[in-house]
Amino acid sequence: MTDLTNTVKATDRADGADTASKDKRGASSIRMQGLRKQFGRDSVALAGVDLDIDAGEFFTLLGPSGCGKTTLLRILAGLEEADDGQLKIGGKDVIDVPPHRRSVNTVFQSYALFPHLSVRDNLAFGLRMRGEPAAERNRKVAEVAEFIKLGSLVERRVDQLSGGQKQRIALARALVCEPDVLLLDEPLSALDAGLRGQLQVELQRLQKRLGVTFVFVTHDQDEAMVMSDRIAVLDSGIIQQVGTPSEIYEHPANAFVARFMGHDNLFAITASDSNWVDTGLGRLQLDPAEQRDTPDGWLLIRPETLELGGDVPADYNRLEGTVEERLYRGSRIEYRLTVNDHPLTAVAGNLGQRIHDVGDRVTIGICPEDLVRVAA
């Protein structure tokens, strides 16, 4: 796999002015209001979605399968009709515009390359359907082939390509049309982990370079956090939270988002006051800013904020626990502890400090500012 950014730099050097002007072309904002979609009688895919996506943003729709994220993407593409609601792309109402008249292109999960066409003809398909003259088509296809560094792939037949190559062709085929918005439907899910990691970085750099609005659909929270400017977490056709990766990871809006972002340490709050909460772990001090109107909800403790062993500063919460399991992960060590019969996970960076053994009693220090209250 080649590095997209290198190519970008090469193109830039060779033809700086032209590429620079191309960068500024129409990125569009997206505004969704009250979008609803139902399949059959009782399968609600979208239960009223309001969402604003800024022009030039890398925006990710994140959620488990069946949460409605793909339906939402298909409504943006025009491949699905919303039952109700409004959709504006670049300020224009497009709810009744058919997909072939929307300046929006999609990278499909299965890539959807036309089997009867060569790679070159696949790349030129959109331009040809739009009626652009052959000379213009050839120039743009050559440009995108250079940009995404397709090289000799252009001469191949579609059935001679590997998964990673198909993915790049599908991306190039959508980008060559210079859409205002690019939609990506889990385009990396069929690739192996190494290639996926590489392409995540490349896609993100590409998006920043082009400045086109990207709407990316995935069920992988790590992928979403690495790539996105902002993320919307969906469940049961409802947006649970919209925010930057750090907002969503560090301050999940509710227990669903917290669990989906991979947090295990959630404890039901039994009582609370302005600066403390009671949970199964005991009474813990927390920052007064975390005070909520409602007494219930969950307390989130991020495993990487726990300090094991050693001295606990006076203003920290102090707990005692037993090491039940130790998972050595190289760069970090994960401990499964029990505190007052409740499981608690802690992660410590492997910095050469003492490694605790299974069965050890350890002191656990928690800074009050690291504790987060999460709505039910």
Added chain:
Amino acid sequence: MRKRTLKRGLTAFWWLTLIFLYLPLAVVVLFSFNAANSAARLTGFSLRWYHQLLGNEQIITAFGNTLILATCSSVIALAIGCLIGYGMYRHRHRKLGWLIVLIYLPIVLPDIVFGISEMAFFVQFHRLTGLLQPGLGTMVIAHVTFQIPFVALIVYSRFVGLDPSLFEAAKDLYATPLKRVIHFMLPTIKPALISAFFLSFTLSVDDFVISFFTAGPESATLPIYIWSAIKKGVTPEINAIATLMIGAVALAAVISLAFNRQRKV
């Protein structure tokens, strides 16, 4: 040891089956090149029966009728069957079992029943409207009806084998409904269409029963001619026609198969 005996037995069985299937055809081909007048003995190689065919006006007419009938009916069946195949694909998620059965029915229905029904229909229709005099026209209609299911099923299975997002990719890439048909659907199913055409063509050339019931006095096809000729006895001339037909049908079948194979991409 026993395993090897079994294997040999199966191989022998395979060859026996082939001989059983193709020996009669081989005999016809062989005797079509026989110099002698009778089928009793082989006297030497000769093309005289083929020469004689060319001089027989009835045979030339029948040959022409067969070609016209097969070509016209296949083209019409291709157009209609293609639309039905696409319709079946588009609505495959609905519960249309009964419709599929309706489409399959002509395939399993005995030809004789089909032929008689067609004949009865055409006679009544002609009596009431004065249209559809028995002849090549009625034969084309009858042939189209039994060719349609084959075309529809071949086209349907091609569409089902495609990634459904291809249809969406075409929409997404600015193809209007008409352009989707011209630049995506037709090129994609082209192998299936060619295959379906040659299968229809073969079925039409092969058909005797339905042709027989729907033909007019002037529209005898080769199978009908052969049938009426052998009432006077099998002549070497018939062997020559049969040989030519075997060749033509085999060619069409091979073309159909070749394009059917190409479909998986």
